[in-house]
Amino acid sequence: MAPRANWKGFLRLSLVTCPVALYPATSDSEKVSFNQLNRATGHRIKYLKVDADTGEEVANEDIVKGYKVDTDTFIEVTKEELENVALESTRTIEIDEFVDRSEIDPRYLIRPYYLRPDGKVGHDAFAVIRETIREMDKVAIGRVVLTNREHIIALEPLDKGLMGTLLRYPYEVRDPVEYFDEIQDVKVTKDMLDLARHIVDQKSGHFEPDKFEDQYETAVVDLINQKRAGKPIVPKERPRGENVVDLMEALRRSVGGEKSAEVASAPKKPAKKPKKASAGQKEMLMPIAGKKPAKETAAKKPTARQRKSA
Known part of the structure; x- marks a missing residue:
């Protein structure tokens, strides 16, 4: 059964509009999950929402959001007040512009969603928008409100539907200078590059997610x-990294090791x-x-x- 839609509203390109639903494209439900237990009793740990001063438990209906002004001062904001913020993107994804996919910096990508028509109407309008984006080989950029926050969303065709990828705002992306400024400027010789390219050639292939x-x-x-x-x-021995003293020798041994591995693995049956x-x-x-x-x-x-x- 398909998961519940995270958002329902309208997709609009100028005067062309259709009802759509937005679904998460990924899931972590198949991963192993753990509960926290009391070591002494084996009982599950339960978390309660309590008043920080009185220590008494507070019911969900009595909890409101608050913006911290200083140590003891908060500005209360209710759910109704947030819902009354009049943003068009709360109910409509308005396509503002079209860009080349290559222009979107990977650092701005957050998570993917599936977008499809909602209900039996609007399939024609949805198809027109989808095929226009496909024909132009562009990515459509719009805005959508999820979990009380407005996000930029990039839309591109995927089979019969659209894939929408949430994008970060510029203030959410850190400046790489903070991390890369102290990296030393090293001159890489042609011999080193040639050996490294040989290793890359030996390991080159195609991205096939099922292999992983x-x-x-x-x-x-x-x-x-x-x-x-x-x-x-029985705990397994952890792999230990070795300091590379001679970089050229390490590259040569890597090339030789790849050749040996190819010969050794040739007669084996393909992995399941x-x-x-x-x-x-x-x-x-x-x-x-x-x-x-x-x-x-x-x-x-x-x-x-x-x-x-x-």
Whole structure:
């Protein structure tokens, strides 16, 4: 089932308008999550909202936002007052301009969303806006209010819908001079560049997200299963970095090491796609997280890792 929309309103290009809904394009729900426990009792830790002076718990309906003026002075702002701030972007994404994708600095990107028509009407207008952006090979820039804040949003075609990426404002991006000013000016020789380019050529490929596996997540799943099975936990030795004394020698050895690795790995079978491993992780953790009924979990054939951990 698709998640609930984070925002509903209208998309407008000049006089062309259509109702749309905005959905999160990413999710962290598949990752392993932990609760905080009392070590002595094993009970979950519960957080309460209390008055800082009286120590008494405060009900949610009695809590308002406050802007801190000084140590003991706050200006109260209610939810209704914030909702009454008359911004057009509260209910409408107005496309203000079109820019080249290459002009958007990656530092300004926050998170992606999916934008689609809301309901059965407005599909024609949505298609006109989408295909115009696609035909012009541009990115549409507009504004949208989410969680009581106005954001810049960049819209570009994605299949039959639009992908909207929230962008930061300039004041949110730090000046790199603060961090890079003390980096020494080093002259890199042609021999070093040639060796480094050779390493890059050996490692060059195409970006295929399915090739990547969250190794930390896999290790956490293994840890949980070992503890469930009552097996002793043996800490693994941490990898240690070595100081590079001779940079040229390190580059030469890297080139030689890559060649040796290619020869050694040639006869091996191709690795299984991480997508299957991820599905296995999710299935293994179902009994822990309680995300599915017991009958549904029992009906599934256990994976090899489950049989080993049981």
